Amino acid sequence: MTETLADIEALSLKCRSEQSKEYIAEALHCYKASAYRAAIVTTWIALVFDLIDKIRELSLSGDANAKALETKYESYIAQIEQGNLQGIKAALEFEREILETCRDQLQFFDPQQFIDLQRLREDRHRCAHPSFQQVGVPYTPSAEHARLHLRNVIVHVLSQPPVQGKAALAELKTMVASSYFPSDSARALLQLRSSSLNAPLEPLVRGFVDTLVFGFLTNGDVLFYKQQVLAALNAALSMHPAIVEQRLEKQLNKAIRDVPDATFSGAACLASRIDNAWALLDQASREKIRAFVENGPQGEVLAGLKTLAAIAELNDVVRARILELDLDDLANAIEPLGVGELARGRALQLLQEVGSWDRANAVFSKAVLPLFDHLDRQDIERIVRMPTEHGSDLPGANGYRLFLNKVRGSQLIPDVELDQLLRDHGAGYLLPQDEDA
Structure with a gap:
């Protein structure tokens, strides 16, 4: 641990909502008073309240899992208000399992973050339940221990938006599909850095790549043949190269293998306009694109000649295809297609x-x-x-x-x-x- 108390207080300013700042403020007050058991218990309370708020926020945005969780939680609260003891039991169980619920159904945490938060829950139990300890020997956490939990809760949860699962993917897709999303990779990078893709879990990055690749190739999809998709994929590649390259290798080869001839030009476009994509293709995929350049429909091939020619292995077939063009097709290739x-x-x-x-x-x-x-x-x-x-x-x-x-x-x-x-x-x-x- 290298954070001082001042660092933690500064970090708390990154909490995304005023409620989150209020939740953690009490824990900070306890920490300042050297009440470290109270600080850990209050930190857990701040975490639970913030997760419930995130569930409600996702529910409002239309996430089905979040809506089901909110409905379940609200039913427990209604039972408690009616004096039904079963509601109290169910609400306590909901709190005990809230970390697993948010990890499995909403993908809020990665495995390491889950471990950090799980340790907080364990320490909260040791601080809040005397019956867990030997008689006369209460659990005594250190200042560093309490500060670590404060830091983890702020960084992993309170400062993060509730968009790590399907809702995040839907939000990103809507962003890229917008007519106002840039078709230039550098400007697309600025947009994605201000989104949930800036600090994502790995499943979100993989899902984003899948959504863009197959949306680009699916007639009727809002991403179908949109230039913004190419910019977004190149931007994502620069942000998370290892994850994106691995996913592109799998999905580009699958797309080239399975896409129907009617939209194969889109697959060739992805292979030629995503940075370093050609290196990710297997030999069968490369040969299929080569055959497309040689024999594909004139209009579809012409549209991709400029970028396809930049691939060294295709330069010869591109030039051979150009030598077959009549004057009008050649003129179209020169002027509009560059x-x-x-x-x-x-x-x-x-x-x-x-x-x-x-x-x-x-x-x-x-x-x-x-x-x-x-x-x-x-x-x-x-x-x-x-x-x-x-x-x-x-x-x-x-x-x-x-x-x-x-x-x-x-x-x-x-x-x-x-x-x-x-x-x-x-x-x-x-x-x-x-x-x-």
């Missing part, structure tokens, strides 16, 4: 094959000019040589003139060298001095 440099080879190939000015203008406007920033000197020289080396019908096309104007403005090739290249390949009429004449 394929960029990957489309360069296909764009030049289509340009090389043009047989009319109209076709040349279309290829220049839809593919070559949008990719201009990805072209180098060798690409430009190749284009200028196309009319003589491949019979490409470029001279006379307005798109060719626009392209050459961009080349001059870019200074990728000195004007003198460009002029000579144009003369050598049937486009001398496009030289500035010839145009002026």
Whole structure:
């Protein structure tokens, strides 16, 4: 134990509700007065009251387990008010089992936290029940012992929201599904750090991963194909890497194996856009994604080409798929989908094959000019040589003139060298001095 009394008092300020602060204040007063038995008993009372408050709060939010527990507890209180001794017996039993109840039905505690709180219950019995001790030898806890219980109750329970079970998972799902949850991983991380995922039990993290993965792939789910899911998974991975990686390895491989073809593009999206996900896939899953890139529906494959190409093992099949695209599909991949440099080879190939000015203008406007920033000197020289080396019908096309104007403005090739290249390949009429004449 390293906390001083001042540390514990400061820690008590983290109690999430005013009631919790009031509950623990009496225990702190007992501790200050060196009444350590009283401090431990009062700490237990604070714990029980806070757990009952959390059950009621969860019940209001719709948690079925919490609602059943609240109904049961309220029935005991009603019996006590009516003078029914059975109600007193049942209420005492409810208190004796409250730790197990909150652990098993509401997942409030992890195993280590449960042990800490169980020790408090045992010490509370030793402090509160003289019959548990030898006659004339009361239990005498130390200051450190009492302070440890105070600390554990505040950290494990009083400072925590009542959302460690199904209610927490439902709350997180609602958060991610919201239109206002960010699709950027860094901003998603800020949101999740202010949620129950910041200090969760391991089952909550696993459940969160499961909810996001299968919600993303289930048509009709509020998370279906939502970009926020990808940001949330990457944020969770940075917060709890060991747990999330282990769960993703299991669930991604299961999803890729079992998901129907109609939504397989979603599984490929998860594999390519979750950090380090490819490394978590088994060989069968990798081969299935590779087959999807090779043979999947055009629109679905195009949507994921950019991120799929970033996976080294898929780069060759992505480039091969791009070489099969027609001009319109290529244009869609370049502009809305940001394929960029990957489309360069296909764009030049289509340009090389043009047989009319109209076709040349279309290829220049839809593919070559949008990719201009990805072209180098060798690409430009190749284009200028196309009319003589491949019979490409470029001279006379307005798109060719626009392209050459961009080349001059870019200074990728000195004007003198460009002029000579144009003369050598049937486009001398496009030289500035010839145009002026």
